[in-house]
Amino acid sequence: xxxxxxxxxxxxxxxxxxxxKGRVATTAAEARAIANxxxxxxxxxxxxxxxxxxxxxxxxxxxxxxxxxEIATQILGMEIKGLPVRKVLVDEAASISQEIxxxxxxxxxxxxxxMMVSAExxxxxxxxxxxxxxxxxxxxIDPLLGLRDYQARDIAVMIDLPREHWKTFNQVAHGLWRAxxxxxxxxAEINPLxxxxxxxxxxxxxxxxxxxxxxxxxxxxxxxxxxxxxxxAEIEARKYGLSFIKLDGNIGCMVNGAGLAMTTMDIIKLFGxxxxxxxDIGGGAGAEKVAAALRLILSDPxxxxxxxxxxxxxxxxxxxxxxxxxxxxxxxPNVPMxxxxxxxxxxxxxxxxxxxxxxxxxxxxxxxxxxxxxAKGA
Amino acid sequence: MSILINKQTRLVVQxxxxxxxxxxxxxxxxxxxxxxxxxxxxxGGEWVVEEKIPVFDSVKMAVEATGANTSVxxxxxxxxxxxxxxxxxxxxxxxxxxxEGVPVLDMMRVRNYLDQKKVRLLGxxxxxxxxxxxxxxxxxxxxxxxxxxxxxxSRSGTLTYEVVYxxxxxxxxxxxxxxxxxxxxxxxxxxxxLSMFEADPSTEKVVMIGEIGGSDEEKxxxxxxxxxxxxxxxxxxxxxxxxxxxxxxAGAIIEGGSGLAADKVKALEAVGVRVAAHPEQIPSLLG
Numbered sequence: 001x002x003x004x005x006x007x008x009x010x011x012x013x014x015x016x017x018x019x020x021k022g023r024v025a026t027t028a029a030e031a032r033a034i035a036n037x038x039x040x041x042x043x044x045x046x047x048x049x050x051x052x053x054x055x056x057x058x059x060x061x062x063x064x065x066x067x068x069x070e071i072a073t074q075i076l077g078m079e080i081k082g083l084p085v086r087k088v089l090v091d092e093a094a095s096i097s098q099e100i101x102x103x104x105x106x107x108x109x110x111x112x113x114x115m116m117v118s119a120e121x122x123x124x125x126x127x128x129x130x131x132x133x134x135x136x137x138x139x140x141i142d143p144l145l146g147l148r149d150y151q152a153r154d155i156a157v158m159i160d161l162p163r164e165h166w167k168t169f170n171q172v173a174h175g176l177w178r179a180x181x182x183x184x185x186x187x188a189e190i191n192p193l194x195x196x197x198x199x200x201x202x203x204x205x206x207x208x209x210x211x212x213x214x215x216x217x218x219x220x221x222x223x224x225x226x227x228x229x230x231x232x233a234e235i236e237a238r239k240y241g242l243s244f245i246k247l248d249g250n251i252g253c254m255v256n257g258a259g260l261a262m263t264t265m266d267i268i269k270l271f272g273x274x275x276x277x278x279x280d281i282g283g284g285a286g287a288e289k290v291a292a293a294l295r296l297i298l299s300d301p302x303x304x305x306x307x308x309x310x311x312x313x314x315x316x317x318x319x320x321x322x323x324x325x326x327x328x329x330x331x332x333p334n335v336p337m338x339x340x341x342x343x344x345x346x347x348x349x350x351x352x353x354x355x356x357x358x359x360x361x362x363x364x365x366x367x368x369x370x371x372x373x374x375a376k377g378a
Numbered sequence: 379m380s381i382l383i384n385k386q387t388r389l390v391v392q393x394x395x396x397x398x399x400x401x402x403x404x405x406x407x408x409x410x411x412x413x414x415x416x417x418x419x420x421x422g423g424e425w426v427v428e429e430k431i432p433v434f435d436s437v438k439m440a441v442e443a444t445g446a447n448t449s450v451x452x453x454x455x456x457x458x459x460x461x462x463x464x465x466x467x468x469x470x471x472x473x474x475x476x477x478e479g480v481p482v483l484d485m486m487r488v489r490n491y492l493d494q495k496k497v498r499l500l501g502x503x504x505x506x507x508x509x510x511x512x513x514x515x516x517x518x519x520x521x522x523x524x525x526x527x528x529x530x531x532s533r534s535g536t537l538t539y540e541v542v543y544x545x546x547x548x549x550x551x552x553x554x555x556x557x558x559x560x561x562x563x564x565x566x567x568x569x570x571x572l573s574m575f576e577a578d579p580s581t582e583k584v585v586m587i588g589e590i591g592g593s594d595e596e597k598x599x600x601x602x603x604x605x606x607x608x609x610x611x612x613x614x615x616x617x618x619x620x621x622x623x624x625x626x627x628a629g630a631i632i633e634g635g636s637g638l639a640a641d642k643v644k645a646l647e648a649v650g651v652r653v654a655a656h657p658e659q660i661p662s663l664l665g
Contacts, residue, residue, distance in 0.1 A: 106482060106486070106562065106563075108562040108563060108592055109592075109593065111486055111489045111490065111563050112486060112490070113483075113486070142490065143483065143486040143487045143490055144487055144490050144491065181483065184481055184482075184483055186482060211481050211482050211483065213455060213479045213480060213481045213482065214481035214482075214483065214484075216455075216456055217456070217481075247620065255536075256536055257534065257535045257536030257537060258534070258560065258589075259532075259533065259534025259535065259536065259537035259538075259560065259587070259589050259615045260534065260535075260536040260537040260540060260615075262589060262590070262615040262616040262618075262619055263537050263540070263613075263615045263616075263656070263657060265618050265619065266615065266616070266617045266618050266656065267656045269617075269618045270655055270656060275618075278619070282478075283478070283517075283535070284398070311536040311539045311540055311543075312519070313505065313517055313518065313519050313535070313536060313539055314398070314402075314517045315536075342539075342543065343519050343522065343539060343543075344519055363544075363658055364540065364656065364657060364658055365656060365658050
């Protein structure tokens with residue numbers, strides 16, 4: 001789950017990371033009021049969950065409250081990479097003498113979190129990573145011990161940070177680590193962490209990704225989810241515990257297991273078709289979940305055929321068949337449906353569907369070919 | 379012969395009284411697995427599966443009373459890390475965690491803890507493993523595989539079933555089939571299994587089933603090139619997955635150009651591995 005900049009920075013500040021003064025606004029009038037409170041120059045920043053906001057014109061400076069209102073009006077009417085801007089962050093403007101990159105993510109190969117730091121932070125950090133990887137310092141953090149003081153000191157030395165900032169940097173690095181750890185993040189990033197011309201250290205921008213699997217122990221964070229970035233079908237899917245991604249093709253797929261679902265998409269393409277979605281009903285899906293999945297697939301007007309590929313294990317094929325029957329009464333599908341049931345209770349499942357007017361298949365290749373033909377109207 | 383599990387396996391089921399726990403214990407017992415004990419805190423003293431399997435309050439008690447040497451975990455994700463620590467501290471040598479959705483930070487701590495001990499973890503988010511005709515631990519349906527000489531290792535669940543079933547239809551048997559799970563941090567990886575298959579006299583050929591995300595397949599390819607004398611056939615799922623989309627598995631994420639199926643296929647083919655276009659081609663590629 002992605003958090004907005006203002007959400008991430010608020011969390012960081014709770015862990016002792018200094019952030020600029022500012023607040024989030026949903027209207028231009030609010031933006032003006034905040035600018036008025038802050039006094040002086042402010043920066044108006046669109047809050048959307050995509051990168052490249054600055055380059056899209058979604059981050060701009062305003063010299064006074066009047067201009068803040070004008071700019072907020074414009075930014076609040078924008079779409080950035082297809083996402084509507086519904087909120088802007090109004091922050092005091094900082095004059096910058098140095099930009100540092102500081103981030104933590106999981107290094108799956110090392111099986112440890114890794115802190116990455118560069119003295120050349122800012123919008124071009126990915127360019128720096130590509131062209132001069134030696135300018136990005138990587139320090140692994142032992143997940144049992146946490147970040148050690150000496151590691152933070154070492155980093156400060158390696159990026160040539162002036163000694164007067166070591167103490168604050170130590171506090172920022174530890175704050176970021178604790179935020180990462182305690183929120184079950186998979187990414188916590190400050191870019192840039194700046195030194196201002198009046199010699200303060202400030203986290204100007206912040207980004208956090210949270211581990212969806214850990215949200216059960218963070219009810220407060222789960223509430224921060226922004227539903228704007230997800231297609232309605234994907235929100236509906238999550239409600240039923242389905243893993244669903246809409247794609248551009250015309251063959252709807254319902255499969256149990258992520259690996260098999262991806263393989264089913266692969267084989268549809270191999271035989272000249274295009275999948276309309278990735279859909280994993282998960283292990284042990286009951287009839288209700290299957291019915292919800294079928295309704296989701298059929299809600300896409302592009303779908304010209306549906307392929308069910310279920311290899312029963314923990315999932316029982318008769319349960320899947322019951323779900324299909326329930327959904328069919330409900331939705332009255334008018335596209336051809338190809339079904340392949342193998343494994344646990346496949347025989348019972350096939351019997352239940354004997355009168356359902358579906359095209360049956362034995363092998364995966366057979367099923368894919370029949371679905372591709374059906375979608376072409378053959 | 380086989381790897382990891384056989385007729386000597388003495389299994390304890392953690393979370394035995396839950397729905398999944400009891401259902402799959404019955405399946406494992408019916409297959410011939412020697413299930414010696416179950417654990418559910420608070421239910422010690424009960425007996426399950428036709429009153430044949432004793433339930434204990436802790437893994438330690440189960441190990442002391444029954445000599446269990448392997449455990450399989452069916453407890454909910456929020457309790458899984460604790461269940462793994464408990465099994466490791468009780469002296470279990472092989473822990474198989476079926477549970478899906480374990481937080482990644484939990485798994486990092488678990489891995490770093492287990493690395494200091496002589497314990498093998500399989501999973502989490504895995505289907506377990508099966509040595510056909512002898513023993514199965516986990517949820518792989520018993521009737522889809524027959525005994526034989528093909529070793530199978532896979533990151534996927536149901537896709538693995540697909541492959542061993544395709545082998546069975548052509549009368550090809552399996553020595554051991556191991557599902558290592560699809561999570562970014564897991565206990566046992568491809569290389570661990572490849573080296574065990576290489577050393578196992580009853581395994582003649584190996585099938586490795588990978589998927590997009592991470593670089594475990596590329597590392598496995600390097601290992602195969604240097605150390606494997608037995609032929610390896612592979613399949614990589616997600617060849618048509620759009621970049622940047624998360625396809626269900628925590629591990630199946632394509633990040634910034636790495637983890638692509640095409641790169642994995644290239645790395646494997648470069649060391650002589652034959653890569654199937656779809657799973658049903660695997661039996662013929664094995665020859």
